[in-house]
Amino acid sequence: MFRNTVRQFIQAELVPCQSRWREQHRPDVDAFTKAGALSLLLPDISEEYEGGGGTFAHEAVVLEELARAGVQFGASVQSIVAHYVVTYGTEQQKRRWLPPMARGELIGAIAMTEPSAGSDLQGIRTSAWREGDDYIINGSKTFITNALLAGLVCLAVKTDTKATGPKGISLICVETKDLAGYRVGKPLEKIGRNGHDTCEVFFDNVRVPASNFLGATEGKGVFQMMNILVYERLSVAVAAIAAAEQAVTITTQYVKDRTVAGQSLMDYQNTRTVLAKCKTEAQVGRVFLDSCIERFINNQLDPVTAAMAKYWSTERECRIIDDCVQLHGGYGYMSEYLIARMWVDSRVERIYAGTNEIMLELIASSL
Secondary structure, eight states: OHHHHHHHHIIIIIGGGHHHHHHHTSOOTHHHHHHHHTTOSSTTSOGGGTSOOOOHHHHHHHHHHHHHHTOOOTHHHHHHHHHHHHHHOOHHHHHHHHHHHHHTSSOEEEEOOBTTBSSOGGGOOOEEEEETTEEEEEEEEEEEETTTTOSEEEEEEESOTTOOTTTTEEEEEEEOTTOTTEEEOOOOOOSSOTTSOEEEEEEEEEEEEGGGEESSSTTOHHHHHHHHHHHHHHHHHHHHHHHHHHHHHHHHHHHHHOEETTEEGGGSHHHHHHHHHHHHHHHHHHHHHHHHHHHHHTTOOOHHHHHHHHHHHHHHHHHHHHHHHHHTGGGGGOTTSHHHHHHHHHGGGGTTTSOHHHHHHHHHTTO
16 A cells, blocks of 8 residues: 555656756755655654654665656655664754654755765764864765755764774764855766756855764764664665666566567567566565565664675666666667666666675675
């Protein structure tokens, strides 16, 4: 029932907007409030905070349906920010931020990446120093999804600039409305996912209440991020497998309808062989993914397995979609076709939430 609700909402409210969103490089702000009205934004957050009251399985349904429809919408970022608040926020912070996030009235963004610090979180330079009841923030972040619309930014900062390694990094939630010294750059020109607003953000002596600090003590930011990155990487894996499955589905239908030299493209052995391999890899990914979801719901998914899920699923996603583009021939290179948009949109999944090279390093560290 929940999947039907999500699918109907996406088809009615989001799919018709995709072309315009890609042109304007951002979704419409009312898309968030519409999704919030149906409890689609924070489906796995407690009803006490106006969330959907479900589990990660409900979040997975939303991610899957967005991926299958080829819709670019910042719902996953909204959930990730909410989980930082749920896990590390005070009761006052939870009641202040989670209900409006669930309703779509407050949009969240995560600001970790910097020009010189991507997957290497220890290289963060944006600083925050305590002055009375405030923190003073200086620095910049890049590749920030939801930046144009965000009213709440979960920000990674150096609270101890002398500390080395992971020490000295903390998390602060920044409420951006009418905030002096805070600035968002123009949407960055990407090769895909242009329905998302991805921007740079700048902090010039930005003053934030110390009560917005996330966590009990300073210097725990990297450990907090590594914990929630399990959730984020599993979310990426969900979308990747759903996209791979959809690519196989739409390509199977295309090759059945397409004729070459008087016979269906599906009648050629090469076509059947390619699709058989794609179908098998997508199915193997689905079984592993469902196991990871089950383990996560039971609080048993460890960071290494989450890294495996993110690495394996996104590698297979890109390969499967690329094979499916090839089977579409010239039409697979036309942006009006969903398979072409899936092709450019999928490439970044091997990069964000930690590059796949970093995933392999994390996996190797467990050997």
